[in-house]
Amino acid sequence: SITGACRAIQKLTRVRVVDNSTLGNTPYHRPPKCIHVYNKTGVGKVGDKILLAIKGEKKKALIVGHKMPGPTMTPRFDSNNVVLIEDNGNPVGTRIKTPIPYTLRRREGEFSKVLAIARNFV
């Protein structure tokens, strides 16, 4: 694969879906790409919502980890991880095996359901 410079997630970044939903795990000839970041700046960090294009459909998702180094004491992952989400915030999948940063716990109100299905925390 072609790796570019490590910035956080913006439009047209290829992204790795991390939960066990069918939409995220069935193979397709094009990888899931970000088409919009719901942020004042177009750059998405951990805890931001984005719009993904997967299998010809649009789906919202939550960023759980990116390749860009963040503040010290926060983990930096080797791939841009994303969890599929509905419009009201409910996760599509039922389990998240990959580790999730503890910093997401700060926004317990919005992401409580996503944090509930997560197994490992880093």
Add this chain to the structure above:
Amino acid sequence: RVSSDGKPPKFQPPPKPVIIDRKTQKEEKRFLSPEFIPPRGRTDPLKYYIERKDMIQRRKVFNIPEFYVGHVLAVTTADPYASDKSKRFVGICIQRGGNGLGATFVLRNVIEDQGVEICYELYSPRIQAIEVLKLEKRLDENLMYLRDALPEYSTFDVNMKPVPRMDHEEIPVNKLQVRMKPKPWSKRWERPKYNIKGIKFELPEHKMKAAQKWSQPWLEFDMLREYDTSKIEQKIRKELSEELEK
């Protein structure tokens, strides 16, 4: 003893005792953390002196063990968002950076097929404990190439038991040659600028030769880049030993 002549054997004086001053030798060999040595520059040494005082204060309260790049460490930090308010991370130290109180080290581990790296600040009050699980130096001082190596070289068991240290003198050097994933890599590690000895390059000969085109052999003879730290180190060691005795 019976000699051949029948006379008493010639008097042989006992060998002179060789006095090896182990104390001074040990003090010279003892580890000095790299963040104590100030960088080359024109800032007032008073600033570094004050910083070192703060660092020694922190070290008196909290034990920062001696560790190098390549050691496997377990760090427990305080976190308001974690269960039990503290979280533990195990990983191999891939780089140590920064000077003074902002000294950092990066730990890497692969959890559930996902590579995770965390950069910790040595003197941060959030750190509750640092344990050295495995003492092992590697051939290089910067193991950033582990990102492009096969994940088996970065996986370490989270519940690993600390390996007991055999010798109190030497830290073993692991001459492991790491196998890499297929190119492209995040950096061109085969180039002589990085001077990496810990990778088993399976590249064809002509590529290795082409990489040598970027070598700069005049750099090691450049006198303006020299930074002799021996005298500074001696001063700092003296300071440290005085302060720690108080």
